[in-house]
Amino acid sequence: MQGQTKPLVSFRHVKKTYDGETLVVKDLNLDIQKGEFLTLLGPSGSGKTTCLMMLAGFEYPTDGEIWLDGQLLNRIPPHKRNIGMVFQNYALFPHLTVAQNLEYPLKVRKVPPDEQASRVKRALEMVGMGKLGKRMPSQLSGGQQQRVALARALVFNPQLVLMDEPLGALDKQLREHMQLELKALHEALGLTFVYVTHDQSEALTMSDRVAVFDQGEIQQLDTVDRLYESPRNLFVANFIGDNNRLKGMVVAKDGEYCGLRLADGTTVRALNVANAGVGTQAMAVIRPERLSVEPRPAVTANVIHAETLDAIYFGDHVRLRCRGPGDTECFVKVALDHDGHSRAHPGARIALSFREDHLKILN
Numbered sequence: 001m002q003g004q005t006k007p008l009v010s011f012r013h014v015k016k017t018y019d020g021e022t023l024v025v026k027d028l029n030l031d032i033q034k035g036e037f038l039t040l041l042g043p044s045g046s047g048k049t050t051c052l053m054m055l056a057g058f059e060y061p062t063d064g065e066i067w068l069d070g071q072l073l074n075r076i077p078p079h080k081r082n083i084g085m086v087f088q089n090y091a092l093f094p095h096l097t098v099a100q101n102l103e104y105p106l107k108v109r110k111v112p113p114d115e116q117a118s119r120v121k122r123a124l125e126m127v128g129m130g131k132l133g134k135r136m137p138s139q140l141s142g143g144q145q146q147r148v149a150l151a152r153a154l155v156f157n158p159q160l161v162l163m164d165e166p167l168g169a170l171d172k173q174l175r176e177h178m179q180l181e182l183k184a185l186h187e188a189l190g191l192t193f194v195y196v197t198h199d200q201s202e203a204l205t206m207s208d209r210v211a212v213f214d215q216g217e218i219q220q221l222d223t224v225d226r227l228y229e230s231p232r233n234l235f236v237a238n239f240i241g242d243n244n245r246l247k248g249m250v251v252a253k254d255g256e257y258c259g260l261r262l263a264d265g266t267t268v269r270a271l272n273v274a275n276a277g278v279g280t281q282a283m284a285v286i287r288p289e290r291l292s293v294e295p296r297p298a299v300t301a302n303v304i305h306a307e308t309l310d311a312i313y314f315g316d317h318v319r320l321r322c323r324g325p326g327d328t329e330c331f332v333k334v335a336l337d338h339d340g341h342s343r344a345h346p347g348a349r350i351a352l353s354f355r356e357d358h359l360k361i362l363n
Helices: 048-056 098-108 113-126 142-154 172-189 200-206 224-229 234-239
Strands: 009-017 023-032 037-041 063-068 083-086 160-164 192-197 209-214 217-223 244-254 257-262 267-271 281-286 292-294 303-313 317-323 329-335 349-353 360-362
Touching: 009 048, 023 048, 023 217, 037 048, 037 200, 048 063, 048 083, 048 160, 048 192, 048 209, 083 142, 098 113, 098 142, 113 142, 142 160, 142 172, 172 200, 192 200, 200 224, 209 224, 209 234, 217 224, 217 234, 234 281, 234 360, 244 267, 244 329, 267 360, 303 329
Parallel strands: 037 192, 037 209, 083 160, 160 192
Antiparallel strands: 009 023, 009 063, 209 217, 244 257, 244 281, 257 267, 281 360, 292 349, 303 317, 303 349, 317 329
């Protein structure tokens, strides 16, 4: 994907309203590169699925343009877009066999009958379903139905594959297994995947880039590591992973950094992403794994004092729930020792240290 300038898909000032008043999608500008795995991530009602439906052709934009490989899509029907689609409920025809389900999109596209069989066979083998072509959908497990739905989306060699929460109906273990399978299939085929989910761990596991949606707008479009390490605002920080919040007043500025006075009078140094001015109230966030429990009262600059409330055992670590400055609740991820024990106990007063660039002031 490096060095490419012409995107495969372009949304240009796209808006969508269903009632003529409320914009579900607000002035969307988005480029999707050929061969990438892009995930549209956000809570229910954020506009991510509407964007996918407009790209698929099941919804039309109220305003703006959608382009696919140089072709304006706005009024082209779905079956003429050369786009494969996998729905959340799989949408398999219950009265057709697995093979017949895959033949259907080929017939719609008038693929010669002698070519249909070889394409169906190849697509089923891609998803590990080569021997189940004669079965009915009702004879398949949820994971198998999901694979058939994916094979049907791939069978006509589309330029683009769209997926609307396709793993939502699967149990946790199978869902995690299918995430790895989808990622491997994407890498093997080199196709462009656009994936919709509200599950942040799913997005982080599979994607090259993630577009985080809220209220019809992209809040941040970035690689998964940058989304996690460098969120642009409080919404992204709270939606991607876990974050502790510390409220205070900015008392000094020093380039990219600032001094933040907390509710208990402690002043800490933070990365001032929001460029908050001196004298303003500000909100800072820090990841639970970026806090370290000090074995003795520390004299380093960035330390907050807290009281442990309880500990939640996770097998490889303990998650401490603490009461921090201003009675704010915060969580700390603490590694276990070789015997599977943690040195931190509920009711203890602890000092938590952190690096200044890990505490970020955001809007």
